[in-house]
Amino acid sequence: MSGKLLTIVLLGLGLVNASPIVKRSVATDITTITSDVQKLDSDVTGWDGSLLTALPLLSDVTTIKDDINTAITDTNSSSAFSSSDSTTVTNEIVALQPIIATTLNDLVAKASDVSAIGFTSTVQSNLEDLKTLADQLTAALDSKVTSSDASSIETAATAIDSSFASAISAY
Numbered sequence: 001m002s003g004k005l006l007t008i009v010l011l012g013l014g015l016v017n018a019s020p021i022v023k024r025s026v027a028t029d030i031t032t033i034t035s036d037v038q039k040l041d042s043d044v045t046g047w048d049g050s051l052l053t054a055l056p057l058l059s060d061v062t063t064i065k066d067d068i069n070t071a072i073t074d075t076n077s078s079s080a081f082s083s084s085d086s087t088t089v090t091n092e093i094v095a096l097q098p099i100i101a102t103t104l105n106d107l108v109a110k111a112s113d114v115s116a117i118g119f120t121s122t123v124q125s126n127l128e129d130l131k132t133l134a135d136q137l138t139a140a141l142d143s144k145v146t147s148s149d150a151s152s153i154e155t156a157a158t159a160i161d162s163s164f165a166s167a168i169s170a171y
C-alpha cells in the first residue's frame with residue numbers, strides 16, 4: 001500500500017471514529033430529574049384524594065426512579081468532571097434539594113388521604129426506594145466532582161436524606 005493511500009485510509013477511519021456520538025450529559029439528566037420532581041409535586045398538591053387520580057402519582061414516581069438510575073449510570077460511566085461541569089452539576093443538586101423537601105412536605109400533608117385509599121405502605125416503600133437512589137446518585141456524583149463541590153453535594157445529600165427520613169416516619 002502506498003504511503004498516500006495508507007494516509008487516506010487512516011483519515012477515513014479517523015472520520016468514522018470522529019462521527020458524532022450522542023452522549024447524554026449528567027447535567028441534562030439532573031435537569032430531567034428536577035422537572036420530574038416538580039411534576040410530582042404539582043400532581044401531589046392537585047390530588048383530590050381519589051384512588052383513580054392516585055395512579056398518575058405512582059407513574060410520576062416510576063419516572064423519577066428511572067431517571068435517577070439513568071443519571072447514576074451516566075455519572076458512573078463519566079470520567080472526573082471538568083471544573084465547569086462540576087460546578088453546573090453541583091448547582092443543580094443544591095437547587096434540587098429544597099424542591100425535594102417541598103415535595104415531600106406536600107406528600108406528608110396528604111398522608112391521611114393516602115391512608116384512606118390503602119396506599120400507605122406503597123408510598124412508604126416508594127419513599128425508601130427513592131431515598132436509596134438519591135443516596136446512590138449523590139455518592140456517584142461525589143466521586144466525579146471537584147473536592148470543594150463534593151462538600152456542597154454532601155451537605156445537600158444530608159438535607160435530602162433528612163427530608164426523606166421525616167417523610168418516611170410520617171407515613
Ligand SMILES: *[C@@H]1O[C@H](CO)[C@@H](O)[C@H](O)[C@H]1NC(C)=O
Nearest residue numbers: 069072073074076077136140
Ligand atoms: C455506580 O458505581 C458505584 C460505585 O462504584 C456502584 O456501587 C454502583 O453499583 C454503580 N451503579 C450503576 C448503576 O452503575
